Amino acid sequence: MKIIGTGSALPKKIVTNDMLSEFLDTSDEWVTARTGINTRHIITTERFEDLATEAAGRAIDASGLCPDDIDFIICSNVSNLYVTPHLSAIIQANLGIKGPNCPTMDVNSACVGFVYGLDLCDALLTTGRARNILLVAAEECTRFCDWNDRNCTVLFGDGAAAVVVTKGDSLIYSKLTSVPMPDVIVYKNPMEPTPYETREGIDTRMPLQMKGREVFRMAVTSASRDISKAVDTAGLSLDDIDHFLLHQANLRINEAIRENLKQPDSKFPTNVQRFGNTSSASIPLLLDEGVREGRIRRGDTMLFSAFGAGFVTGTMILKY
Numbered sequence: 248m249k250i251i252g253t254g255s256a257l258p259k260k261i262v263t264n265d266m267l268s269e270f271l272d273t274s275d276e277w278v279t280a281r282t283g284i285n286t287r288h289i290i291t292t293e294r295f296e297d298l299a300t301e302a303a304g305r306a307i308d309a310s311g312l313c314p315d316d317i318d319f320i321i322c323s324n325v326s327n328l329y330v331t332p333h334l335s336a337i338i339q340a341n342l343g344i345k346g347p348n349c350p351t352m353d354v355n356s357a358c359v360g361f362v363y364g365l366d367l368c369d370a371l372l373t374t375g376r377a378r379n380i381l382l383v384a385a386e387e388c389t390r391f392c393d394w395n396d397r398n399c400t401v402l403f404g405d406g407a408a409a410v411v412v413t414k415g416d417s418l419i420y421s422k423l424t425s426v427p428m429p430d431v432i433v434y435k436n437p438m439e440p441t442p443y444e445t446r447e448g449i450d451t452r453m454p455l456q457m458k459g460r461e462v463f464r465m466a467v468t469s470a471s472r473d474i475s476k477a478v479d480t481a482g483l484s485l486d487d488i489d490h491f492l493l494h495q496a497n498l499r500i501n502e503a504i505r506e507n508l509k510q511p512d513s514k515f516p517t518n519v520q521r522f523g524n525t526s527s528a529s530i531p532l533l534l535d536e537g538v539r540e541g542r543i544r545r546g547d548t549m550l551f552s553a554f555g556a557g558f559v560t561g562t563m564i565l566k567y
């Protein structure tokens with residue numbers, strides 16, 4: 248596969264740490280020092296599905312294709328108002344792609360969903376099941392936070408980013424992993440109990456719960472290991488990688504990974520300072536920014552590395 252277009256869209260409202268400290272027992276000093284996050288974009292007047300569609304439309308424009316050339320849509324998505332229909336079906340409708348020959352599906356692999364989705368794109372293209380795939384990663388993480396809980400609320404932001412992929416030979420390496428650790432990051436959708444429900448103490452709502460320190464340790468260890476293995480297996484060295492696009496959860500996590508790998512800061516673009524943790528949208532947001540600002544150029548070698556609830560990881564090396 249190869250990526251032929253990128254796009255992104257962010258909500259208008261920018262919320263600073265000081266704005267959060269007006270109603271949470273937190274401070275700009277604490278959030279900046281512990282996470283590197285200064286601001287995040289939060290959905291207010293926009294509709295989330297419009298934001299996802301905007302990112303998708305921009306990626307299609309950048310690819311030089313038109314919406315009807317798309318014959319598969321995958322949307323990575325953890326947090327989304329709609330449980331059904333799936334967001335990729337809504338995006339298809341918004342883009343005016345009539346079908347029926349454009350299947351749509353959503354992927355939920357937490358913050359790694361974009362890398363999981365891209366791996367799936369490669370499989371679909373390789374087996375000839377699709378020719379031009381739209382992959383969107385769209386998240387409204389701020390909706391699953393408990394807004395009285397300073398532990399989680401300060402970390403997240405909303406955003407959407409997309410790529411169009413087609414047949415090509417850009418992919419050098421891809422590895423997805425999953426280790427069963429279902430309780431490190433948990434969010435449960437609110438559900439109405441049925442009249443037959445007999446269990447005591449059923450959780451009808453559980454805002455995001457996270458074992459922050461454990462996630463921090465897992466993230467640094469797994470990403471450092473996955474990245475070293477990726478370059479070794481691909482017969483490359485770390486110096487051959489032009490851009491390390493890491494999931495943006497906490498600047499300190501990414502700095503620890505970079506220090507383990509002994510690579511220069513300039514190869515690790517970041518957006519967590521401005522956008523907070525946008526879950527699976529964070530890597531394609533970095534990619535789109537890099538491409539549009541001319542920092543990521545055709546022929547550059549990129550490495551994507553993400554970790555997330557599950558506990559899942561994904562690592563990919565590809566030429567842009």
Ligand code: ACO
Pocket residue numbers: 272273274277278281282357358397398401432457458459460462463466496497524526554555556
């Ligand atoms: N403002 C002020 N104080 C706070 C806040 C806050 N927002 N949150 C916690 N504190 C306090 C704690 O209560 C604690 O106080 P105490 O010492 O009196 O008990 C103190 O700050 C230290 O808390 P820790 O949790 O130990 O702080 P830590 O340095 O571990 O930072 C953090 C917490 C930022 C959550 C960090 O552990 C982290 O980033 N972990 C990874 C989170 C992550 O990546 N999550 C992924 C989400 S989903 C995904 O992307 C895969």
